[in-house]
Amino acid sequence: MLVIRRRPGESLYVGAEVRVEVLSVEGSQVKLGIEAPRAVTILRDEVRATQQANLAAARLVPRHRLDAVIGQFRR
Amino acid sequence: MPFFDTRDFGRLEIDETALVEFPHGLPGFEDHHRFALIAPDECAPLIFLQSTQSTHPCFIALPVDTILPGYDLWLGPGDAETLGGPIDTPSLLCLAMICIQDQGPATANLLGPLVIHRHSRRGVQAIREDLKYSARAPLASPEAPECS
Numbered sequence: 146m147l148v149i150r151r152r153p154g155e156s157l158y159v160g161a162e163v164r165v166e167v168l169s170v171e172g173s174q175v176k177l178g179i180e181a182p183r184a185v186t187i188l189r190d191e192v193r194a195t196q197q198a199n200l201a202a203a204r205l206v207p208r209h210r211l212d213a214v215i216g217q218f219r220r
Numbered sequence: 221m222p223f224f225d226t227r228d229f230g231r232l233e234i235d236e237t238a239l240v241e242f243p244h245g246l247p248g249f250e251d252h253h254r255f256a257l258i259a260p261d262e263c264a265p266l267i268f269l270q271s272t273q274s275t276h277p278c279f280i281a282l283p284v285d286t287i288l289p290g291y292d293l294w295l296g297p298g299d300a301e302t303l304g305g306p307i308d309t310p311s312l313l314c315l316a317m318i319c320i321q322d323q324g325p326a327t328a329n330l331l332g333p334l335v336i337h338r339h340s341r342r343g344v345q346a347i348r349e350d351l352k353y354s355a356r357a358p359l360a361s362p363e364a365p366e367c368s
C-alpha cells in the first residue's frame with residue numbers, strides 16, 4: 146500500500162482526473178473532499194462491502210442448500 | 221390484495237401489510253424500492269424479500285437476533301428519518317440478508333442489516349461505519365439448549 150502524509154488543505158491526485166483533498170482532521174476522523182468525473186463511482190468501504198454482499202445474496206439458491214440452512218435453524 | 225410474480229413461489233397474492241418501501245433502494249439494487257416480505261411456514265425462520273417490480277432480486281434473510289442474540293443495532297445519520305416512525309425496539313424488524321452459495325458455509329450480512337419499521341412499513345439498509353460486524357459472517361447454528 147502506498148502511504149502518503151498530507152496535512153489539512155493539501156491534496157493528491159489518483160490518476161489524471163481524481164483529486165482528493167484533506168479538508169480537516171478532528172480527533173480520529175479525517176474529512177476528505179473528492180473531485181472526480183461523474184462516471185467515477187466513489188463508495189465508502191463498508192458500502193462497497195454491502196453492495197458486493199447484496200449482489201451475492203441475490204443469486205438463486207439451490208434448493209438442497211436452502212433446506213440445509215432451514216434445518217440448521219430448526220434444530 | 222395485489223398479486224405479484226415471485227422468483228421462488230410463483231404468482232402470489234400478498235397482503236398490503238407485507239409490502240415494505242426502501243426509499244433509497246439497496247446498494248447494488250438502487251432502482252428497487254418496494255419489496256414484499258414472504259415468510260412461508262415451511263421455510264421458517266427464513267424470510268424472503270421479493271422485489272415487487274420484477275422477480276429479481278429476491279433476498280433471503282433471517283432476524284438478526286436469530287443469528288446473533290444481543291446484536292448491537294446501529295443507525296446512521298438520516299436512517300431514523302427515512303424509517304419515518306418512532307425508533308424503539310418493538311417497532312423495528314431487523315433482518316440480516318444471508319448468502320447461500322453452492323459450497324461452503326452460508327454467510328450473513330451483519331455489517332448492513334435491513335431495518336424495517338413495522339408501522340410506517342419503510343426500510344433502510346443500516347450500514348455500520350465502525351465495521352464492528354462482517355458483511356460475510358459465517359452463519360452458525362443457534363446453540364441447542366443444554367440438558368440438565
